[in-house]
Amino acid sequence: MAEAFTKSMARNIFYGGSAFFFLLFLALTFDSLGQLPNRDNRAALEGELGPVIAQGKTLWEVNNCVGCHTLLGEGAYFAPELGNVYKRFGNSTDAIKGFILSRPKDGIPGRRSMPQFNFNDEELTALAEFLKYVSEINTAGWPPNIQG
């Protein structure tokens, strides 16, 4: 590199640039947090079903559903997107519950299959309500179509 460009100039660009863009990132973060109430469907969390949805999220986590599926496009790519499954299943929580309930214990010969988790009805409801809540988040029009 040219001699006129010294190490201390490079160092200053590093510290100055990083600090500046980190602060800008913080500012954008605060602005985003302010806008989220209009987009993130928190009304559902604050409503009557809030505790049910929270239980659903816990079940989603402790069974590691995201180890096979994506949720809003993030997770694993082995099984279908579930951020919009409520809509794909005809806006029906019952359809979601029925699907999870009916997975065969020993899988399907030669094919990918979802495990049978033996959830009770309360747990199935919680999961379905959680997925309904996620499907009503404003995701800027993603996914491109109902197939997810």
Add this chain to the structure above:
Amino acid sequence: MKYQSQSVAKLYFIAAIALFAAQILFGLIMGLQYVVGDFLFPEIPFNVARMVHTNTLIVWMLMAFMGAGYYMIPEETETELFAPWLANLMFWIFLAAAGATVAGYLLVPYATLADLTMNELLPTMGREFLEQPTITKIGIVIVALSFLFNIGMTILKGRKTVVNLVFLLGMVGLAVFFLFAFYNPVNVVLDKFFWWWVVHLWVEGVWELILGAILAFVLIKTTGVDREVIEKWLYIIIAMSLITGIIGTGHHFFWIGTPEYWQWWGSIFSAMEPIPFFMMTVFAFNMVNKRRREHPNKVAILWALGTAVMAFLGAGVWGFLHTLSPVNYYTHGTQITAAHGHMAFYGAYVMINLTIISYAMPLLRGRNAANPPKSQILEMWSFWLMTISMVFITLFLTGAGILQVYLQRIAESPQSFMAVQDQIALFYWLREGAGLVFLIGLIVYISSFFVGQSDPEAVAAD
């Protein structure tokens, strides 16, 4: 090896390689499950294999970074490590925690593991890459803090160089951003938003400092180029990393419920993220071309140059491919993502760790500078086998991804996810084949540690 205490690095490097082997084994299991859906079902469901694959990856990256620190810092500071015993103790704690966690994944259902480890007290489990029980996460924090304390104190009492400063900054950042793993609100948008503060701000932020520092260290040692020149490059590379990479986080905030202005911020800044990776390539080749000595450890230089090229391809080129929001709208969460994730992780972080291991291991094992020619040649074979097969894994996944995007998201009558997966199975078979070649490369790599041990070591040919 100039300082006795550097020897603790050896343990970290050996464990890292063992975990690497486990990672690849489980990758192959998953690769087969992609096409033979009931393979090992229900004993090892896909999600369990995936946790093992990605978590062993992360832990071996951390192990190798720490090994690199324990090796480099005494040499850079020109003093013994502050507390070698602590580094030793932490190694065993870390290894035990990692072993217990993997055993937990494999032996009991995940929900049972969550119960046993009292996840409900501080729920952090069940999110991608952060699947470890909360207690394991706390263990990671303790190990990382002890590491920082140890190398921080060493730096305080010794010579301060840019390499050890940048490395330390990177490791502090790693520890700080990991703390966001403990934040897990019910609100899915908030959960996802701050999840990326761990994942993105690691691989496209502070880890690049660690990568740059290790690369600079190895280049100083093997090329003999003036430290001033290398340090100037290092500063400017990491400056570009953070200037582009911090706001670049926005490329993950397009479709998760966050405001739509992120489509602009994220696209523009992340589109510049390839710049520091490109500079790294120019830097590495320049330094090697200007070398003032012929270092006998040829294979370490090969790894260093390979890192620079493959990190640019995997992170820079394959990252750019899907980072603009109008493209990402179609590719988000598909095999395109997986293709990029593989080449970027391999090219940047696996390869830099194999670089420092390649440079340091011969010295840690009591050699003057390098392994005997026989062992180096074998290691070079493993370099090419693993690197070329990773290129093919990436190409096959990219092929699968393009078809997937078209059939599922663009075609006139879009088909369901599962229907599309059936139609692109050929690409998954090819990926598995390339994966097997990768495994052969890894076996060759490990065997290179055991051949020609009694031969005289390589000498420079000038």
